Amino acid sequence: MQSKAEARVQSKAEPKARRARGSLNQQVIAEAAMKVCDRDGIEALTFERIGRELGAxxxxxxxxxxxxxxxxxxLTDExxxxxxxxxxxxxxxxxxxxRFIARRIHAAFLAHPHVGQLVAARTARRRHEFAVVEYILxxxxxxxLPDxxxxxxxxxxxxxxxxxxxxDAALLALDAPKREADLRSWEVDYRSLPHDQYPNLAALIDHIPSLDRPENFELAVDLMITSIGTRVPTAGS
Known part of the structure; x- marks a missing residue:
């Protein structure tokens, strides 16, 4: 079976057949760019690599x-x-x-971690982002809540x-050795700290969830929604 590294070399060496003139548009290019990033990482996001992917x-x-x-x-809007x-x-x-839209956004970022790690602060100003904003509002x-x-x-x-x-996407986008080292540090480095200097860590280390536990995001969303609920005016207030 061909390895991923061999496949990458082959994709570089053997560009696809040229596309028909006029067959490109923003959607086609964005989908190809996402595929390149998913496969080869964000450093591969160049017009040359995308052109090779598209045969253009x-x-x-x-x-x-x-x-x-x-x-x-x-890609943010994708x-x-x-x-x-x-x-x-x-x-x-x-x-x-x-909770539904929070889970869907989280899942989309984890499905495309190399892009997801970069775009949280960006405003896509495109139709799918508009739909998400309208829905949350x-x-x-x-x-x-008052307007x-x-x-x-x-x-x-x-x-x-x-x-x-x-x-979470940034953690997933790390190469495996770096990600495993970060996760392992909570089982090794943090547990080896002197108890007299870090008494709270010593008391709670067995209960601190792993960085990659899905329940972490669920709890954070629940805490946020609970806080929002407390800001809803009550009758007579």
Whole structure:
């Protein structure tokens, strides 16, 4: 069976057949760019590599994207497209709807970790991102928050989800030895610290979850939603 390294060498040595003229568009290029990043890492995000993936000359990509940063914004929206691919249900439970979109964003970032680690702070200003913003704002209003508070809670909740998803993506994007060293440090380095200097660590180390535990994100989302709920005005307030 051909190894991944051999496949990469082969893909470099054997460019695909040239595409038909006029067959490229932003969506096709973005999908190819995501595939290159998933397979070869973010350092492979060059127009030359994408052109090779598509069987197109790199200059053809410049007809659709001015530069790599504009392409990165398109990839940001591709993550939002993944998060919304099965639709965004609106139910009677605003909190569960927030959990739904948080889980979908998190899953999209982990599915494409090399891109996900980079884009939390970027604004794609494209249609799938617009849909996510509209959905979260709707959840906040259905919670009963006054509009100014709904807008503020949207900003904090959305930024929190993106930041946490990007952090988890960054861990997953590490090469295996580095990731394992970081995870192992909590079982080795932290446990070997002097108890008299770090009494709280010594008392709680057995209970601190691993960095890569999915339950960490779930708890963080629950804490955020609980906090949002406390800001909903009560009758007579």
């Amino acid at each position: 000359h790199p200059t053809a990509i410049y007809r659709h994207f001015r530069d790599k940063d504009e392409l990165l914004l398109a 993550l939002h497209a993944d998060a919304t691919s099965d639709g965004l249900p609106t139910t009677d439970d605003w909190a569960e709807d927030l 709707g959840c906040m209003r259905r919670a009963g 100014p508070e709904a807008a503020r809670c949207y900003r904090v909740f959305a930024d929190f989800v993106l930041a946490y998803a990007s952090m």
